[in-house]
Amino acid sequence: MADYRLLIGGELVDGDATMEVINPATEEVLAVCPRGSERQLNAAVAAAKSAFKGWAKTPMAGRRALVLKLADAIEARTEEFARLLTQEQGKPLAESTAEISYTAAFLRYLGGLDLANRLIEDNETRRVEMRRKPLGVVGCIIPWNFPVLIVAFKAPLALIAGNTIVIKPAPTTPLTTLRLGELCAEIFPPGVVNIVTDNNDLGGVLTAHPDVAKISFTGSTETGKKVMASAASTIKRITLELGGNDAAIVLGDVDPKAAAAGIFGGATMNAGQVCLAIKRVYAHESIYDALCDELAVLADAAVVDDGLMQGVQIGPLQNKAQYEKVKGFLEDARADGKIIAGGVVEDRPGYFIRPTIVRDITDGARLVDEEQFGPILPVISFTDAEEALDRANASPWGLGGSVWSKDRDRAYALACEMESGTVWINKHLDFGPNIPFGGAKQSGIGVEFAEEGLHEFTQLQVINEAR
Numbered sequence: 001m002a003d004y005r006l007l008i009g010g011e012l013v014d015g016d017a018t019m020e021v022i023n024p025a026t027e028e029v030l031a032v033c034p035r036g037s038e039r040q041l042n043a044a045v046a047a048a049k050s051a052f053k054g055w056a057k058t059p060m061a062g063r064r065a066l067v068l069k070l071a072d073a074i075e076a077r078t079e080e081f082a083r084l085l086t087q088e089q090g091k092p093l094a095e096s097t098a099e100i101s102y103t104a105a106f107l108r109y110l111g112g113l114d115l116a117n118r119l120i121e122d123n124e125t126r127r128v129e130m131r132r133k134p135l136g137v138v139g140c141i142i143p144w145n146f147p148v149l150i151v152a153f154k155a156p157l158a159l160i161a162g163n164t165i166v167i168k169p170a171p172t173t174p175l176t177t178l179r180l181g182e183l184c185a186e187i188f189p190p191g192v193v194n195i196v197t198d199n200n201d202l203g204g205v206l207t208a209h210p211d212v213a214k215i216s217f218t219g220s221t222e223t224g225k226k227v228m229a230s231a232a233s234t235i236k237r238i239t240l241e242l243g244g245n246d247a248a249i250v251l252g253d254v255d256p257k258a259a260a261a262g263i264f265g266g267a268t269m270n271a272g273q274v275c276l277a278i279k280r281v282y283a284h285e286s287i288y289d290a291l292c293d294e295l296a297v298l299a300d301a302a303v304v305d306d307g308l309m310q311g312v313q314i315g316p317l318q319n320k321a322q323y324e325k326v327k328g329f330l331e332d333a334r335a336d337g338k339i340i341a342g343g344v345v346e347d348r349p350g351y352f353i354r355p356t357i358v359r360d361i362t363d364g365a366r367l368v369d370e371e372q373f374g375p376i377l378p379v380i381s382f383t384d385a386e387e388a389l390d391r392a393n394a395s396p397w398g399l400g401g402s403v404w405s406k407d408r409d410r411a412y413a414l415a416c417e418m419e420s421g422t423v424w425i426n427k428h429l430d431f432g433p434n435i436p437f438g439g440a441k442q443s444g445i446g447v448e449f450a451e452e453g454l455h456e457f458t459q460l461q462v463i464n465e466a467r
């Protein structure tokens, strides 16, 4: 068949089966692509295992050079990859183009990091050195919201540290990753990078595999718990980047119009399917009406359509299951609050839901308490900022959050009290490869990006020598 192939042991191969990939803007079949089998996943792990020794012994400069070569190769195909990404994922072309550019930028930055040994003591009695060694085969499990960029959160760190990898894309967004595999096949020695697709049936096989030393997982908290349980049988290392229910706390001294613009962008990027999106807004009662009105204006004006069309701000939800889930939230929100913009499921092909602002809603409503992962934003009124903080912190999640105020000291003090891995002041959704990123509470375990992220792909070893 196939225009698309898996990457196993350096070979681009057909899957043992096939599956259809749907364009969420049209609900039409975009491509038939390979679906890997358990046999093929095991073959990928075996290939990664046999490539490990040679790769781990390759000097770090050599490993880095290949990661940087991949960054160049991706950048050279930005236009083609971005178009394909929009077709399989749904996001507007400008967002897809940014995702591919960020992918190259993350590969470059993270691929350029250094991993030096550290001399802890060297005296007349002993010499103690700390080294960081690769772990072995790393499984990288990817969700469908940023199918390409999230590969670049994991792969460069795993690879420069000397690990070999097996990447498993999400079943609804495998295509651009398989194109990436074609580049990897030309750049890396056989077995160093492997890509196997599935239909949501091989993740558990990878996480339980005795020859996989670490799982780097990004996805829902629910699946993260399964990964954690499954990794226990072999004491695998795990990094879990999971869900979130980020709160934005907006104090009474803000300009509602300016704050609304930042908040709306932070809530509706990628149709709200961002782990770090604003998913609930706590607004001080003095600006509550004005902020709700400004958010409604932006929601009404938003251009929602096929991401390939010019000027589109918000594309469809990525897949049918997510679309049905978000529609369920919409129905509950009708009963729990007042919809002042959106609330419409368009009667057309494609998984489109207009951005929706819900006011007069409060904690306890499903839209406030759970992660909707869609373009529906609840706005909750508060009187006292400390109380808003307590309500924000009452969530089992703790990925991101933000405080909006003209009073920098007040905002900073509240930010420090927020129980989340990242807190922004007067913005949301700003991150970079040099800034460690990780979740508090049920939003995850471990850190990605920067040196802290690199260390997670290593085993610390101490050499303690008598003098």
Ligand code: NAD
Pocket (backbone or CB within 6 Å): 141, 142, 143, 144, 145, 146, 168, 169, 170, 171, 199, 200, 201, 202, 203, 204, 207, 218, 219, 220, 221, 222, 223, 224, 226, 227, 241, 242, 243, 244, 274, 275, 276, 371, 373, 399, 439, 443, 444
């Ligand atoms: P998901 O958990 O359903 O799937 C994620 C990946 O896990 C997919 O590749 C899937 O095939 C795989 N998987 C399914 N069952 C598995 C199992 N038993 N063992 C191992 N892997 C398995 O998540 P999703 O719906 O694809 O993504 C949306 C979720 O991801 C949201 O909750 C979002 O907040 C979260 N997310 C978090 C971050 C972050 O960095 N914290 C980033 C993006 C998305």
